[in-house]
């Protein structure tokens with residue numbers, strides 16, 4: 114299979130596109146992905162909405178940056194003031210499930226119902242999302258068709274490239290059809306990877322992950338950006354973060370350092386809705 118990749122027509126004088134995206138899960142990630150509903154876990158979501166989001170919005174304003182927040186319906190309904198502030202500051206909001214459901218755990222009907230429920234929550238705040246990010250960065254075999262059915266223009270959940278958008282064409286898992294592919298989807302994929310995500314490096318989940326020094330993820334971000342600048346052309350680096358992770362003092366400090374480093378290297382930092390306008394196939 115030859116991957117159908119696109120490239121980014123960068124603004125004059127810019128060296129690489131960079132998306133600094135936030136998955137504003139608040140409590141939903143603990144409730145759904147980790148099965149935790151105790152007050153301390155809920156308070157970590159509250160921290161994201163009440164402390165981290167305002168702090169991150171102020172940092173982005175300081176550098177005149179706009180970005181994309183992916184927000185589950187449950188977060189929209191629990192913390193509407195935070196989402197209103199995100200919109201008021203000019204950022205983009207995309208779909209991120211209803212209560213952070215992993216699509217691979219769902220039947221086709223359940224997945225569609227949840228997708229629609231998330232859309233309804235967004236619609237109540239006047240948001241018609243262009244893009245989707247799967248909670249947990251995974252698709253079921255039905256996800257792509259559902260995104261097409263409900264008119265999503267782009268997705269940012271898959272991991273088929275480092276630096277270039279592409280039209281996904283899923284590989285069959287049926288071994289008898291191992292060399293057959295579905296036709297490429299009209300949906301534009303802005304790929305990401307777990308390596309560039311703050312959560313597995315930094316967020317402590319008892320006996321599982323996190324507690325790594327913040328310098329570790331800074332090195333991965335910086336090294337990836339440097340590789341893109343040295344070896345790729347008209348490329349995009351997609352960094353995924355979470356307010357309740359990257360809003361912590363030690364993390365937002367390295368985020369600011371990374372913003373300064375990237376701007377110094379001529380990066381164009383933009384929301385997906387702007388990158389989309391400059392994506393060519």
Ligand SMILES: [Zn+2]
Pocket residue numbers: 136137138142209213247248249
């Ligand atoms: Zn999430």
